[in-house]
Amino acid sequence: MDLNYSQEEIAFRDQVRGWLKANLPADLRDKIANYEELTREDLIRWHKILAKQGWVAPSWPKEWGGNDWSVVQRYIFEEECGYAGTPPLIAFGLSMCGPVLLKFGSDAQKKRFLPRIYNGDDFWCQGYSEPGSGSDLASLKTKAVRSGDHYLVNGQKTWTTLGHCADWIFCLVRTDFGAAKRQEGISFLLIDMKSPGITVRPLILMDGGHEVNEVFFEDVKVPVANLVHKEGEGWSVAKYLLGHERMNTGRIGASKRELAKLKEFAAQQKSGGKSLMEDARFRDRLSRVEVELMALEITNLRFLDRMRRTGQPPGADVSMLKIKGTEIQQGLTELMMQAVGPMAQPFKAVNGDSGFDEFTAAIAPRYCNFRKTTIYAGSNEIQRNIIAKMTLGL
Amino acid sequence: MNFDYNEEQQLLADSVRRFIQKGYEFEARKKIVASAEGYSEPVWKTLSEMGLTGIPFSPDYGGFGGGAIDLLSVMEAFGEGLVVEPFLATLLGAQCVARAGSDAQKKAILPAVVEGKLRMAFAHTEKGARYDLGHVNATAKKSGSGWTLDGEKVVVLGAPAAAKLVVSAKTPAGVSLFLVEAKAVNQKPYRTLDEMRAADVVLSSTPGELLGSEGKALAVVEEVVDFATALVCAESVGAMKYACDSTLEYLKTRKQFGVPIGTFQALQHRIVDMYVAYEQAKSMAFLACSQSDSAANAKERARAISAAKIKIADNARLISQEAIQLHGGMGMSEELKVSHSFRRLTMIAQQFGDADYHLERFASA
Numbered sequence: 001m002d003l004n005y006s007q008e009e010i011a012f013r014d015q016v017r018g019w020l021k022a023n024l025p026a027d028l029r030d031k032i033a034n035y036e037e038l039t040r041e042d043l044i045r046w047h048k049i050l051a052k053q054g055w056v057a058p059s060w061p062k063e064w065g066g067n068d069w070s071v072v073q074r075y076i077f078e079e080e081c082g083y084a085g086t087p088p089l090i091a092f093g094l095s096m097c098g099p100v101l102l103k104f105g106s107d108a109q110k111k112r113f114l115p116r117i118y119n120g121d122d123f124w125c126q127g128y129s130e131p132g133s134g135s136d137l138a139s140l141k142t143k144a145v146r147s148g149d150h151y152l153v154n155g156q157k158t159w160t161t162l163g164h165c166a167d168w169i170f171c172l173v174r175t176d177f178g179a180a181k182r183q184e185g186i187s188f189l190l191i192d193m194k195s196p197g198i199t200v201r202p203l204i205l206m207d208g209g210h211e212v213n214e215v216f217f218e219d220v221k222v223p224v225a226n227l228v229h230k231e232g233e234g235w236s237v238a239k240y241l242l243g244h245e246r247m248n249t250g251r252i253g254a255s256k257r258e259l260a261k262l263k264e265f266a267a268q269q270k271s272g273g274k275s276l277m278e279d280a281r282f283r284d285r286l287s288r289v290e291v292e293l294m295a296l297e298i299t300n301l302r303f304l305d306r307m308r309r310t311g312q313p314p315g316a317d318v319s320m321l322k323i324k325g326t327e328i329q330q331g332l333t334e335l336m337m338q339a340v341g342p343m344a345q346p347f348k349a350v351n352g353d354s355g356f357d358e359f360t361a362a363i364a365p366r367y368c369n370f371r372k373t374t375i376y377a378g379s380n381e382i383q384r385n386i387i388a389k390m391t392l393g394l
Numbered sequence: 395m396n397f398d399y400n401e402e403q404q405l406l407a408d409s410v411r412r413f414i415q416k417g418y419e420f421e422a423r424k425k426i427v428a429s430a431e432g433y434s435e436p437v438w439k440t441l442s443e444m445g446l447t448g449i450p451f452s453p454d455y456g457g458f459g460g461g462a463i464d465l466l467s468v469m470e471a472f473g474e475g476l477v478v479e480p481f482l483a484t485l486l487g488a489q490c491v492a493r494a495g496s497d498a499q500k501k502a503i504l505p506a507v508v509e510g511k512l513r514m515a516f517a518h519t520e521k522g523a524r525y526d527l528g529h530v531n532a533t534a535k536k537s538g539s540g541w542t543l544d545g546e547k548v549v550v551l552g553a554p555a556a557a558k559l560v561v562s563a564k565t566p567a568g569v570s571l572f573l574v575e576a577k578a579v580n581q582k583p584y585r586t587l588d589e590m591r592a593a594d595v596v597l598s599s600t601p602g603e604l605l606g607s608e609g610k611a612l613a614v615v616e617e618v619v620d621f622a623t624a625l626v627c628a629e630s631v632g633a634m635k636y637a638c639d640s641t642l643e644y645l646k647t648r649k650q651f652g653v654p655i656g657t658f659q660a661l662q663h664r665i666v667d668m669y670v671a672y673e674q675a676k677s678m679a680f681l682a683c684s685q686s687d688s689a690a691n692a693k694e695r696a697r698a699i700s701a702a703k704i705k706i707a708d709n710a711r712l713i714s715q716e717a718i719q720l721h722g723g724m725g726m727s728e729e730l731k732v733s734h735s736f737r738r739l740t741m742i743a744q745q746f747g748d749a750d751y752h753l754e755r756f757a758s759a
C-alpha cells in the first residue's frame with residue numbers, strides 16, 4: 001500500500017502548480033483571496049486563459065480539446081486550481097452541457113455548441129429546479145408542446161445560478177403529460193436566453209448577493225433541432241450527468257487554502273496579549289476541521305484509486321464526498337466567524353463611506369452564503385438517501 | 395417555584411406581542427431597515443408610551459423599577475419580530491447612568507430616556523479587544539472643569555440614532571465612564587449583518603462629563619454588560635421561536651415526492667432537536683434574567699449569565715442553521731423572514747462574547 005502520488009503524478013502536480021502561479025492574474029487572485037464578488041467578465045477571462053492553454057476541459061475527448069489525463073491527473077488539476085485560488089470554471093457548460101452533448105448530442109449539435117463552450121464564447125446556465133420541484137425534480141411542470149419544427153415552452157425555472165449572465169440555458173421540460181411514470185415524458189432542451197418570451201428576475205440571497213434567478217418562459221419558441229437525445233428521454237440524460245459527477249465534489253484544494261487563511265487570520269486576532277491561535281479551545285476546534293479534511297482527502301484518493309482500477313463510475317461515493325466536503329467548507333466559514341468576533345457585525349455602509357475593513361466585513365456574509373452548499377446540487381439529506389439506497393440497500 | 399408571569403407582566407407581554415405582530419410585521423420592518431435612519435420614530439414613540447423605555451429605571455425618574463425579568467417578555471417579542479429599534483443600545487447607555495451616575499446626572503438623563511425623548515449608546519469596545527471588557531485604550535484627561543477624550547471605539551450599536559453616548563476611557567485612576575454628546579464625535583454609520591445601525595466612533599479632544607467616580611468603571615461595565623447579555627438571551631428565545639415555528643409550518647406545507655416533507659422521519663428528528671434546543675435556551679434565558687437581577691454577588695451572576703450565553707450561543711447556531719437547511723433553497727432567500735432570523739441569531743451567538751469566551755468565564759468564575 002502506498003498513500004502517495006507516483007513520481008509522474010507529483011511531476012504533473014508541480015507542473016500545474018508552476019503554471020498556475022505564473023498565469024493566474026494577480027487581480028483575480030486577490031479578488032478571490034479577499035472574498036470579493038466576481039463579475040461575468042472575470043469568469044470568462046479565466047476560462048479563456050485555460051482554454052488557450054488547452055486545459056479547460058480535460059475530460060473531453062481529444063478531438064474536442066480534451067487532454068487524455070488520467071482520473072488522478074484530472075483530480076490533481078482541479079484541486080490545484082482550488083488551492084491556488086483561481087476563479088471557478090463554471091460547470092454548466094464544461095462539465096454538464098458538454099458531456100451531455102458528447103454522449104447524446106447529434107453531430108450538428110456537437111459542432112455547433114462544443115467549440116463555443118470550450119472557448120468560453122457561450123455562457124451556460126442550468127434550468128432544472130422549479131418552485132414546486134427541487135429535491136423531487138421528476139415532478140417538474142415546465143411544459144414544451146411541439147408544433148411543427150419547434151416547441152412552445154411555458155413555465156418557470158428557479159434558483160438559476162448565473163442565469164443573468166447566461167447566453168444559453170439547458171432545461172428539463174415536460175413533453176408528454178400522459179406518461180405512466182413521471183420520469184417518462186421529460187425532455188432535455190437547449191434554449192437561447194435571448195429568445196422572446198424569456199424573463200429573468202433576480203433572487204437576492206440572504207447575504208445580499210445576486211447569483212441566482214427566476215427564469216420565466218412564456219410561449220418561448222425553441223427549434224426542435226435543440227432537443228438533445230430523444231423526446232421523452234430527458235430523465236436518462238439527467239441521470240447520466242449525476243453519474244458523471246466530478247471527483248472534486250469535496251473541494252479539498254479550496255478548503256486547504258481556506259484553512260491556511262484561517263490560521264493566518266486567527267494568529268492576528270489578539271485578546272489579552274494572546275493570539276487566538278494560542279487559545280486551546282479555538283485551536284481544538286480548528287484542528288478538528290483540519291483532521292476532517294485530512295480524512296476526506298485520503299477517502300477521496302481511495303475512491304479515486306478504486307475508480308482508476310475498476311473503470312467504474314464513482315456512484316454513491318460522490319455523495320459521501322459532497323456531504324463531508326460541504327460540512328468542512330461550512331465548518332471553516334464558522335471558524336472564520338468566530339475568529340473575526342465582534343468585527344463580524346459591520347455589513348453595509350450607510351453613506352457610501354464605510355470606514356470598516358472590507359475583508360473582515362465579507363466574512364459574515366460568506367458564512368451566510370455557504371449555507372447553500374448543503375442545499376444545492378442535491379441537498380445533503382438527498383445525498384444520504386442516495387447512500388442509504390444505493391450503497392446500503394435500504 | 396413559579397415560572398408564570400404575574401398579572402402585570404402578562405399584560406405587558408401580551409400587549410407588546412400584539413403591537414409587534416401588527417405594527418412590526420415583516421413588510422413594515424423591511425421599510426424601516428431600508429429607511430435613512432434605520433429605525434422608526436413612530437415605533438419608538440409607541441414603545442415609550444407603552445412604558446418599555448422605563449421598565450428598568452427607578453420610579454424616582456419616572457420608571458417602573460423593574461429588572462431584566464420584567465424585560466424578558468419584551469425582548470422575546472422583539473426577537474420574534476426581529477425588531478431593529480435601538481432599544482438595547484439605549485438601555486445599555488442609560489443603565490450605565492443609572493448604576494454609576496450621580497443624582498444630578500440621573501435626574502438630567504433618566505427621565506428623558508424613560509419618556510422616550512433620549513436615545514443613548516454605549517461606546518466601549520475597541521479594535522483588538524474582542525470580548526475582553528478590560529481592554530480600554532481610549533484616554534481622558536482633565537481640561538478646565540471637565541474632561542477631554544481621545545481614542546477610537548468600534549461597532550457602537552445604536553450610535554447613529556443616539557443623542558448621548560456613554561464612553562469608557564482610561565484616566566490615571568483607571569477605567570472611567572464619560573457622558574459625551576453624540577454630535578461631538580466623528581461617526582461613520584453602517585448597517586450590521588442583523589440590519590441594525592452601528593458606527594465606529596472617533597474621539598479627538600472630545601469634551602466629556604465624568605459619570606460617577608473616576609477609575610471605578612470596570613465593575614459597572616461588567617454589571618451592565620451582564621444585564622444586556624441577559625436581555626439578548628431573552629431576545630434570542632423569540633428569534634429561535636420564529637425560526638422553529640416557521641420551519642415547522644414549512645415542513646407541514648411544502649410538498650415533495652407527493653407528500654409534505656414533514657412526513658420524512660429524517661426531518662422530523664431534526665425539527666424535534668430544534669424545539670428541544672429552543673426549550674433549553676428559554677430555560678437558560680429565565681436563569682440569566684433572574685440572576686442578573688438578584689445574584690448575591692458578581693461571581694454568582696457571572697456564572698449564571700455565562701452559562702446561559704454558552705447554551706444560547708450553541709443553540710442559536712443549531713436552530714438558525716437547521717431552519718435554513720430544512721427550508722431548502724427558500725431558506726437562502728432574502729425574501730423570507732427566516733433568513734433574517736438566521737442573521738440575527740448568528741450575531742446574538744457572538745454578541746457580548748461567544749461560547750468559548752463564556753466557557754472560560756464560567757469555569758474560572
Ligand SMILES: Cc1cc2nc3c(=O)[nH]c(=O)nc-3n(C[C@H](O)[C@H](O)[C@H](O)COP(=O)(O)OP(=O)(O)OC[C@H]3O[C@@H](n4cnc5c(N)ncnc54)[C@H](O)[C@@H]3O)c2cc1C
Binds near residue numbers: 129379655
Ligand atoms: C444558491 C443556490 C443555487 C442553485 N443553483 C441552481 C441552478 O443553477 N440550477 C438549478 O436547476 N437549481 C439550482 N438550485 C436549486 C437546488 O438544486 C435546490 O434548492 C435543491 O435541489 C433543493 O430543492 P428545494 O430548494 O426545492 O428544497 P426542497 O426539495 O423543498 O427541500 C426542503 C428540505 O427538505 C429536505 N428533503 C426533501 N426531500 C427529502 C427526502 N426525501 N428525505 C429527507 N429530506 C428531504 C431537503 O433536503 C431540504 O432540507 C440552487 C439552489 C441554491 C440554494
